[in-house]
Every structure is written in C-alpha cells, then in structure tokens.
Amino acid sequence: MKKEEVWDINIQPKISLFEVDFKELWHYKDLLEMFVKRNIITQYKQTILGPLWFFIQPALTTLMFMVVFGGIAHISTDGLPQALFYLAGISLWNYFSDCLTRTSNTFNENQLIFGKVYFPRLIVPLSVIISNLVRFFIQMILFIAVYIFFILKGVVIHPNLYILLIPFLILIISGLALGFGILISSLTNKYRDLTILFQFVIHLWMYATPIIYPLSTMSPKRQWIMALNPVTSIIETFKYATLGHGTFSLMQLGYSFVFMVVLLAIGILVFNKIQRSFMDTV
Amino acid sequence: MSETAIKFENISKEYRLGLVSTRTLSHDLNRWWQVNVRGKEDPYLKIGEVNDRATKGNSEYVWALRDINLEVKKGDVLGIIGKNGAGKSTLLKILSKVTTPSTGSIKAKGRIASLLEVGTGFHPEMTGRENIFMNGAIMGMTKAEITRKLDEIVDFSGIERYLDTPVKRYSSGMTVRLGFAIAAHLEPDILVVDEVLAVGDAEFQKKAIGKMQDVSKGEGRTVLFVSHNMASMQQLCKNGILLKNGTINLTGEMNKVISYYQQQSSDLQLQDIGERTDRQGNGKLRIKNVIVKDISGNTINSIIMGMAFRLKIVLQNNSWKESDKINELSIGINDEYGQRILVMNNIFINKKLHFNSSEKDISVEFIINKCPLNSGEYGLAFYLHDEFELVDWIDNIFRLVIDEGDFYNTGKVNRKGLGKILVDYELVQN
Numbered sequence: 001m002k003k004e005e006v007w008d009i010n011i012q013p014k015i016s017l018f019e020v021d022f023k024e025l026w027h028y029k030d031l032l033e034m035f036v037k038r039n040i041i042t043q044y045k046q047t048i049l050g051p052l053w054f055f056i057q058p059a060l061t062t063l064m065f066m067v068v069f070g071g072i073a074h075i076s077t078d079g080l081p082q083a084l085f086y087l088a089g090i091s092l093w094n095y096f097s098d099c100l101t102r103t104s105n106t107f108n109e110n111q112l113i114f115g116k117v118y119f120p121r122l123i124v125p126l127s128v129i130i131s132n133l134v135r136f137f138i139q140m141i142l143f144i145a146v147y148i149f150f151i152l153k154g155v156v157i158h159p160n161l162y163i164l165l166i167p168f169l170i171l172i173i174s175g176l177a178l179g180f181g182i183l184i185s186s187l188t189n190k191y192r193d194l195t196i197l198f199q200f201v202i203h204l205w206m207y208a209t210p211i212i213y214p215l216s217t218m219s220p221k222r223q224w225i226m227a228l229n230p231v232t233s234i235i236e237t238f239k240y241a242t243l244g245h246g247t248f249s250l251m252q253l254g255y256s257f258v259f260m261v262v263l264l265a266i267g268i269l270v271f272n273k274i275q276r277s278f279m280d281t282v
Numbered sequence: 283m284s285e286t287a288i289k290f291e292n293i294s295k296e297y298r299l300g301l302v303s304t305r306t307l308s309h310d311l312n313r314w315w316q317v318n319v320r321g322k323e324d325p326y327l328k329i330g331e332v333n334d335r336a337t338k339g340n341s342e343y344v345w346a347l348r349d350i351n352l353e354v355k356k357g358d359v360l361g362i363i364g365k366n367g368a369g370k371s372t373l374l375k376i377l378s379k380v381t382t383p384s385t386g387s388i389k390a391k392g393r394i395a396s397l398l399e400v401g402t403g404f405h406p407e408m409t410g411r412e413n414i415f416m417n418g419a420i421m422g423m424t425k426a427e428i429t430r431k432l433d434e435i436v437d438f439s440g441i442e443r444y445l446d447t448p449v450k451r452y453s454s455g456m457t458v459r460l461g462f463a464i465a466a467h468l469e470p471d472i473l474v475v476d477e478v479l480a481v482g483d484a485e486f487q488k489k490a491i492g493k494m495q496d497v498s499k500g501e502g503r504t505v506l507f508v509s510h511n512m513a514s515m516q517q518l519c520k521n522g523i524l525l526k527n528g529t530i531n532l533t534g535e536m537n538k539v540i541s542y543y544q545q546q547s548s549d550l551q552l553q554d555i556g557e558r559t560d561r562q563g564n565g566k567l568r569i570k571n572v573i574v575k576d577i578s579g580n581t582i583n584s585i586i587m588g589m590a591f592r593l594k595i596v597l598q599n600n601s602w603k604e605s606d607k608i609n610e611l612s613i614g615i616n617d618e619y620g621q622r623i624l625v626m627n628n629i630f631i632n633k634k635l636h637f638n639s640s641e642k643d644i645s646v647e648f649i650i651n652k653c654p655l656n657s658g659e660y661g662l663a664f665y666l667h668d669e670f671e672l673v674d675w676i677d678n679i680f681r682l683v684i685d686e687g688d689f690y691n692t693g694k695v696n697r698k699g700l701g702k703i704l705v706d707y708e709l710v711q712n
Contacts, residue, residue, distance in 0.1 A: 007389040013382055031419035038405055045407040113403045117396055118379035279381045
C-alpha cells in the first residue's frame with residue numbers, strides 16, 4: 001500500500017540561504033514582459049506630450065545644469081560643449097538613480113498584490129530595470145542627436161574604440177542598481193523611514209559622482225577616494241569613450257565589475273530570504 | 283479512494299507579538315532602549331491585548347494556526363469556515379505561498395493558483411485586454427495559455443465592447459466580472475478561493491457559482507474555498523472543515539459542518555444581560571439572556587436569511603408576585619444604526635402571558651417561521667410592562683447575526699445593502 005509519492009510542491013517553514021529558484025523565475029518570463037510593458041506604457045498615459053517626455057526630462061535637466069553649474073558656478077567641462085558633457089553624465093546617472101529609487105520600494109509599492117498572490121518577487125525589480133533600460137536607450141537618441149549637432153557645428157570630438165565597452169558599462173550599472181535596489185528594499189520593508197533617508201542619499205551620491213564636473217579637476221587624493229564609488233569609473237569610461245575626455249582605468253572598471261557581482265549576489269540572497277516572510281513584517 | 287492532492291502536516295503559524303515591527307527605526311530603537319536598557323515594559327506591545335485568543339505562556343506568542351493536519355483528495359471541493367480570526371485566510375495564504383508556515387510542511391501535486399480578491403493587480407491605465415494578459419501572468423499563466431483562453435474570458439465577462447478601453451473607465455461591476463472571469467479560467471490543479479463570490483449583482487453571482495461548480499465538478503480540480511456565505515458554501519462544497527482559534531474543530535460533510543458551526547454557542551450569547559445597569563423599570567423581572575435556536579431547538583450562532591428560528595428570552599424572577607399581570611412583553615429588532623425595524627409582542631397576537639411567582643427563571647420563546655431580515659447584524663431591545671408600571675426596559679441587549687441565504691429558493695441571493703427586509707411575493711403580468 002505504501003508507495004513513494006511524488007510531490008510537485010513542497011512548502012517548508014525555512015529554506016537555506018542559497019536556495020534561489022531560478023527555474024521558477026524563468027517560468028514567469030511572460031509576467032516579466034507584461035510588467036515591463038506596464039511600466040513603460042503607463043508612465044506617460046494621459047499626458048499631452050506622451051512619450052516626448054522621455055526627451056524633455058533629460059533636456060530640461062541639462063539646460064538647468066548649464067545655467068547653474070556651467071553659467072553661474074563656472075565649473076569646468078573639460079573644454080567640451082556643456083550640453084554634451086552634462087547630457088552624457090545625466091543620461092547614465094538618471095538611469096541608475098531611477099532604477100534604484102523604484103526597486104528600493106518594491107515591497108511597499110506592491111504589498112497589496114504581494115499579499116494576495118504568489119509569484120517570484122524578483123520579477124518586479126527586474127522589470128523596473130528592463131523598462132528603465134528601454135527608456136535609457138530612447139534617451140540615447142537625444143544624446144546622439146546633440147552629438148551629431150555639435151560635430152556638424154565643427155566642434156572637435158574624439159570618440160574612440162572604447163565605445164565598444166558601452167554594453168559592458170550598461171551591464172555593470174544595471175547590476176549595481178538592481179543589487180543596491182533589492183538590498184535596500186529588503187530594509188525599507190521593515191523600516192519605512194529608510195525610504196526618506198535614501199532619497200537624500202541618492203541626491204548626495206550624484207554629487208559624489210563625476211556628473212557635473214570632470215574627475216580630472218580633482219586632486220589625486222580626492223580622485224582616489226572617488227574611485228571607491230563604483231559608479232565613478234562607469235561614468236568616466238563612458239565620457240572617455242564617447243567624448244574623448246575623461247579617465248579610463250581597467251583596474252577601476254574591474255573594481256566596479258567585481259563590486260557589482262558581489263553586491264548582486266548578496267542582494268539576491270537577502271531578497272530571496274526576505275520575500276518569503278515579508279508579509280508578516282510589512 | 284482517489285489520490286491525495288494536498289497534504290498539510292503539522293502546519294502552525296506563529297506571530298511573535300514582541301517582534302512585530304513598529305515600522306520605524308526610531309520606534310524599534312526606543313523599544314530596545316526601554317526594554318533592554320531601562321528594564322521597562324515594551325511601550326509598543328499593544329497588539330497583544332487585542333489578540334488575546336490562542337495565547338501561549340506569557341502571551342508573547344500568538345498562534346494563528348496550530349498543528350493543522352489535513353489531507354485533501356484530488357477533485358474534492360473543500361469549504362473552510364470559522365469565525366473571523368480563526369485562521370482561514372492564514373491557511374490559504376500559506377498554501378498559496380504568500381507567507382510561510384512556522385512549522386510543518388505542505389506537500390501538493392500540480393500547480394496551485396489562488397483566486398485574487400477580484401480586481402487586485404489591475405492597472406487602471408491599461409486596457410481590458412492588457413489587464414487580462416497581466417492578471418493571467420500574475421497568476422502563473424503563460425502568454426500562450428491566455429491567448430488560447432482569451433475569447434472564453436471575454437465572453438464570460440461580457441465586456442467585449444470595452445476590451446480596448448482602460449479599466450479605469452469601467453464600472454465597478456465590469457471590473458469585478460472581468461477579474462472573476464480571468465481567475466475562473468485559470469487551469470490550475472489546485473484552486474484556492476478566498477471570499478470572492480460576495481461580489482457583483484445577483485445574476486453574476488449565480489453565474490459565478492455555476493462556473494465554480496463546473497470548475498470543481500466537471501474538470502476534476504481540487505478547490506479550497508473560504509467564504510462567509512453559507513448559502514454558496516452549501517451549494518459548492520462536498521466536504522468542509524471548521525477552524526476555531528487556529529485548530530481544526532470539525533471535519534466532515536459540508537452540511538454537517540455548517541450546522542455544527544451555527545449551533546456553537548457564541549460568546550455573545552453568554553454575555554450577562556442581567557448584570558447590566560443601563561435599564562429602566564421596577565426590576566421585578568429582568569431579562570437575563572437571549573438564545574437563538576433553530577426550529578428543532580438547537581442553539582445556533584447565526585441565522586440564515588429565510589430560515590425558521592426561535593428566539594428564547596430568559597427572565598430572572600426577582601420579586602414577581604402571583605397577582606402581578608403582564609400587560610406587554612416586546613422584543614424590538616434594530617438595524618446597525620439603531621433604527622427600529624420591527625417589534626414583536628404578545629399584544630399583536632392576543633397572547634395572554636402568566637408567570638408563576640415561584641419560578642426563578644422564566645422563559646418565553648418567539649417562533650419566527652421565516653426570517654425576513656437581510657444579511658447583517660441587528661440589535662435587540664426588550665420591553666416589559668405590567669398592569670401599572672414599567673418592569674424592565676433595556677436596549678442593545680443582543681446582536682443577531684443573519685447570514686446570506688437563499689430566501690426565495692431560487693438560487694438568487696439578496697445582498698446586504700439591497701434593503702433590510704425580505705418578503706414573499708408574486709409577480710403577475712396583466
């Protein structure tokens with residue numbers, strides 16, 4: 001009578017830290033696609049300008065930076081046209097900070113649906129990263145347009161072969177955003193005040209990253225400190241590759257990459273652990 | 283007979299009150315300071331006072347579920363009933379992996395899907411079509427599966443014209459219908475349904491219940507059902523379990539479980555009305571207790587709309603004399619706002635009452651052949667007058683709970699909000 005039964009589902013009180021179900025994640029790939037679609041199309045629904053906002057946002061920020069930092073504070077842009085210099089930094093940074101802000105709120109924003117139905121929670125931050133990536137690519141069109149405009153105007157720009165590194169840069173910065181985001185979401189799940197604190201930190205972080213100034217204007221000692229910021233080398237490499245001004249160091253890029261891998265691994269493990277019981281703490 | 287679909291083994295869920303986060307870091311730090319450094323009591327441990335049932339030891343732990351062992355056969359439709367807080371939803375949440383058990387394990391065969399509280403997960407800015415795909419995906423369907431089912435879903439919900447309109451333009455009824463249609467067309471092996479049938483108009487409810495019957499009966503699926511709507515539970519479920527304070531109180535056929543549940547004397551009925559001081563009258567007789575019984579005399583907890591029941595009034599004899607004569611004995615039923623809905627007394631029906639002075643407890647019973655009240659909670663008032671003066675008058679002595687039921691025997695259930703009373707009627711065409 002007694003025969004070995006096969007169970008498809010086995011719900012246990014505790015799982016080991018390293019039990020991340022990637023197979024399940026793959027099963028929900030259609031959901032990921034739906035969420036990405038939702039994030040993109042709902043963003044500018046019922047706005048007059050619609051998707052044009054993808055361009056207006058970075059354009060306005062650039063304009064603002066040109067007035068405040070370039071015009072009033074006279075911060076150097078390494079001899080590059082201000083618009084181009086700022087836009088290069090802003091595009092990448094906005095992608096990073098948008099991903100970070102949105103993913104760090106994963107649990108709080110979705111508690112209603114998380115409380116009702118199960119699906120791998122990691123789908124939500126992943127969808128944020130991907131939909132922001134789409135937006136980033138669209139914004140790159142603006143960057144390229146401005147780029148061509150200045151070349152036609154006769155400004156000498158020296159792009160170089162390091163341009164081929166850009167996909168790799170995007171990979172690192174996406175990984176960093178996801179890693180930080182899910183790690184923080186695991187914390188804000190319990191302590192809401194961290195959300196507010198965190199907004200402030202992101203703001204400060206931007207100034208600690210060479211967005212509005214070139215790294216080369218810093219003293220060597222400061223440069224060394226800033227190199228600890230894993231985003232620094234990504235922005236600098238991007239500017240170096242596209243504009244020919246900036247610093248490139250394989251060491252530093254390697255550091256950012258290793259940082260990203262370790263952070264992402266920790267992030268996924270913690271997130272995976274928290275997601276199982278977050279309904280009891282939220 | 284048939285194979286097991288789900289096996290619950292020693293499932294317990296424990297909430298540790300002391301560790302429930304206060305949600306802000308400063309509060310947690312303050313708590314840590316007060317408790318561990320200054321040795322004072324936890325300033326935020328107030329949750330424990332409310333939730334004093336099923337406590338263990340010094341009430342730091344609350345067991346929402348305790349040692350649930352249960353096997354559900356494949357193709358069974360199991361109804362889970364119990365009072366609020368008995369652990370019904372917690373059990374389903376653990377099964378659908380929304381939260382984890384503290385001990386024990388659940389083993390199951392096949393895919394589990396839970397029927398969302400209808401409309402959760404809808405994005406108002408997206409069209410009906412987009413939401414069908416998204417909602418389906420949330421519940422674990424692949425795009426191909428949803429595409430295959432799309433026509434059926436649209437057909438069932440009856441929103442074809444609005445398929446490409448954003449959901450925020452839908453009436454609430456349409457949203458509900460769409461949500462249910464998606465969920466009902468899932469094809470999981472195990473379906474978990476938590477209180478979703480209490481939505482939509484009567485017609486849709488019938489359609490929904492019919493669909494649930496198809497899902498469970500025709501297609502050999504295992505369904506776990508939680509609802510407070512006893513009428514639909516009775517229609518849908520073969521077997522049932524009664525949860526009480528996180529443990530299984532009774533397992534068996536649904537009908538038996540429901541009647542047992544209704545017979546359980548509630549805390550309310552044990553309330554000591556005789557001790558209350560907010561009353562008027564000379565107090566020769568005082569109402570002491572109200573007991574609700576079914577027609578055959580079993581004490582019940584709640585009444586189903588349309589059912590026959592008895593209302594037993596127990597009076598305490600303080601100084602009633604043989605010569606005293608009852609003039610009026612009335613029971614009033616009030617709605618939730620305290621508005622009097624109806625009065626029953628001995629005068630309307632020419633019933634002379636005479637109480638013996640020697641009896642310590644005197645009781646009378648009102649027999650109501652068909653409960654005319656709509657579902658909800660009602661308050662009772664009591665009034666007793668002898669030949670000359672008021673004997674006892676007290677309001678809000680009892681809460682009468684009426685559950686939804688099939689008043690007209692047509693399978694159509696009148697809902698809360700559609701009036702307060704029901705009458706038998708006919709409709710003729712001239």
